[in-house]
Amino acid sequence: TLSRWIKVRDDPQAAEANVAVAIAQVDRLADVSPQIRGRGFLRGVRSAVRGTPMTIVGRTSGQVAGTILRVGVREELAYPIHRVEGGLRSIGDGAGFVPILFGGLIETTRLLESGDCGAILVDGENYAVGLGFAGGDEVSLFFPMQKALDMLNVDLVTEEVWRRLTSPTPPVAAPQPTPAQPAPTAAQATDTYDVFISYSHEDQQ
Numbered sequence: 001t002l003s004r005w006i007k008v009r010d011d012p013q014a015a016e017a018n019v020a021v022a023i024a025q026v027d028r029l030a031d032v033s034p035q036i037r038g039r040g041f042l043r044g045v046r047s048a049v050r051g052t053p054m055t056i057v058g059r060t061s062g063q064v065a066g067t068i069l070r071v072g073v074r075e076e077l078a079y080p081i082h083r084v085e086g087g088l089r090s091i092g093d094g095a096g097f098v099p100i101l102f103g104g105l106i107e108t109t110r111l112l113e114s115g116d117c118g119a120i121l122v123d124g125e126n127y128a129v130g131l132g133f134a135g136g137d138e139v140s141l142f143f144p145m146q147k148a149l150d151m152l153n154v155d156l157v158t159e160e161v162w163r164r165l166t167s168p169t170p171p172v173a174a175p176q177p178t179p180a181q182p183a184p185t186a187a188q189a190t191d192t193y194d195v196f197i198s199y200s201h202e203d204q205q
Contacts, residue, residue, distance in 0.1 A: 001025045006151050007085035008100055015074055015103035019143050019151045020083070020133065029166055034157040038063050039126060041159035045145050046127040048106045054123060056132060058116030066109035066140070068129075073105040075141060077134055105141045106130045112140040120145070128156060 005022035008014070026032050035041050036057050048071045057063045078097040081088070092098040112119065112135035121130035121142045130142030149156060157165075 001027065004152065005083075007083055008079065008102075009086050010084050010088045010090075010098060010100055011086070012101050015101040018100060018102045019147055020079070020102075021131065021143065021148045021151055023152050023154060034159075034162050036120065036122065039122060041126070041162070042120070042122065042128045042156060043126045043158060044128070045149070045156055046123060046129050047146070048121075048129050048142075048144060052123055052129075054108060054111070054121050054129065056111045056116065056119040056121055058112060058119040058132070060113040060115035061111070061119075064111050066111045068106060068108050069139065070107040072103075073107045073141065074101060074103045075105055075134075076101045077141075102133075102141075104144060104147065105133070106144060108140050108142065110135065110138055110140055 001024055003023060003025040006019055008018040008020055038057060039055070048068050050068050050071055052068045053065065054068060055063055055065045076099045078093065079100040081092050081096055081098050084098060084100065088098055090098060106121065106129065108121065108130075111121075112132050116135070117132050119132040120128050121132065123129055128145040130145050131148045132140065133143050134141045145156070155161065
């Protein structure tokens, strides 16, 4: 179920913060898998480096290999008006789209086809680098993966995280009864003490 999304702004000064991402709530963990088909679990997140070989597994394209061409790219793209927050610099194209400037993008060789938006850009060691956003005849554009995660305030689900989410909760041990203490002797009953314990980091040794 779609639960949250980030709206963008039609303002050149907002270009770096314009990250068109959304998140859905999973109703049953048994219905989903964090493993990428043919690649397995992601190991973490890395920054994009020009010239690095990459792959995506897209809904339309399947597994495709390519290369990072540029990082930190600024590109103006047509974007749905109803997903734009605040005022508009133009009235749009008449078909419900307005040009929005996006910054900090990763540009690769052509990897994305229609329907591949949201595919994860993965390096040779299974680290997530980018999140598929837009494509053309020659290049594809991705949001940096860490920026997308930060905007949504979520973490990447690695194998370790997945096992924590899906492993059964260990049973809570029943409290053990306290052993009965022998009754104090008459001498012990009269020996009472008041104790005050204090701590300072200066006397840690």
